[in-house]
Every structure is written in C-alpha cells, then in structure tokens.
Amino acid sequence: MAVKILSVNDTIGLVHFSGLLSPEECTELIAAGESSNAKPSEVIYDVSDVSYETSGRRSTVASPSVDRYPIIKAVRRRISLFIGVAEENQEPLQVLHYTRGGKYDIHYDSFLEGSPQLENGGNRMLTVLLYLNDVEQGGWTQFPHIMANIVPSVGTGILFRNIDAQNLQLRESLHAGLPVIDGEKWIASIWIREKAYVAALPADRKDEISRRTL
Ligand SMILES: O=C(O)CCC(=O)C(=O)O
C-alpha cells in the first residue's frame, strides 16, 4: 500500500489521497455493491433514529457483507492502518451509486447532542469517502465553508473530521455531493465512530440466525 497525500486542509483535517485502492479493487467494490441489494439512500430525521427518503439525497446504497466479499475486509483494515483508528470503530462500508441528477445536498455527518445514534459508538468522528470511478461531469464533493471542491477520480479518496475537540459539530465540515451532470458516480463511504460500533445484523442474516435458534 502506497498512499499518496494530494492535499490537506487543517480546519477539518481534510486529507485528499490516492493509492489506497487500485482501479481493479474499485471495480470489485462496485461489483460488490451491485450484487448486494441496493436500496434508495435515506437521511436521519433531526435528533432521532428515524430515517426517510428525501429529494435532497438521491442515490442508492448497499452494504456488502464482509464475509462474502474479502475486498471489504481488506479495505477496512487498510483504512484502520491509514488513519490509526481501530477497525471496530468503523460503521459498515457502504457502496453508494448516483446516476445522472443524483446528489446529496449540504449536510453534516455528525449527530447532535441527545441523538439516540450516539449510544452505539459515540459520534461520527471522521468520514472516509473512496471514489470508485471517474465521473464524466459533476458529482464533486463540496465543502462550502472552506471552499474546497473534490473532483471524484478512480482510486482517490478523502478523509475529514466531523467534530471538534469538544465533541461538538465542526461547522466547517458541512458538505455536499453535487449533482452528477453526466455519467454516474460510485463511492464507498465509511464513518468512523469515537468508540467501538456494533453493526446491526443484515436482514438476511437475522433470518438465518432465528432459524438456527428455533
Ligand atoms: O457523494 C459525496 O460526494 C458525498 C457523500 C456524503 O457526504 C455522505 O455519504 O455522507
């Protein structure tokens, strides 16, 4: 693994890098996402654990199983080594797919005080986004407060902080996935919690386990 740092921004610890994934591995991740029962992406409502579909976020999301796809395990390990945070703090890796017009309007990834989401693993301390393909036009990740635009490019990625030293939402971490104008956009996202995160069992595994315990 030879990760190269392309640029940094100190305000939110934004690191733009390449070399964490080869183009072949990006293709493998896309394929894992394509065969893992993708659903429309949702956003979490205010300070709750309720999520809903909205026109402000248009993409599909899949969470390929670590057991079925060795590439997922490898990526999780690499991210942990790169950022120096235990793998157990990672939420499940998500593969996101935006078609033309797909976007994610400006938002924060962190949770506000009182959110039930904080009970499992604390806040989303960091976000890692891995760009899995080149987007013909559009689809930039934009940070309006620090005036940074990241152009998706296969095999590159970004890492940034969502909370400050007092564990409060980092104002400058506000960001958006701008609309895809031409082509499509595939990314993998991994949120890093402050502490160990216990992933919910995927629906198909829940079924398998309840059958086993009958
Ligand atoms: O698609 C992007 O560039 C941004 C994605 C994002 O902000 C998220 O998934 O939380």
Ligand SMILES: [Fe+2]
């Ligand atoms: Fe985000």
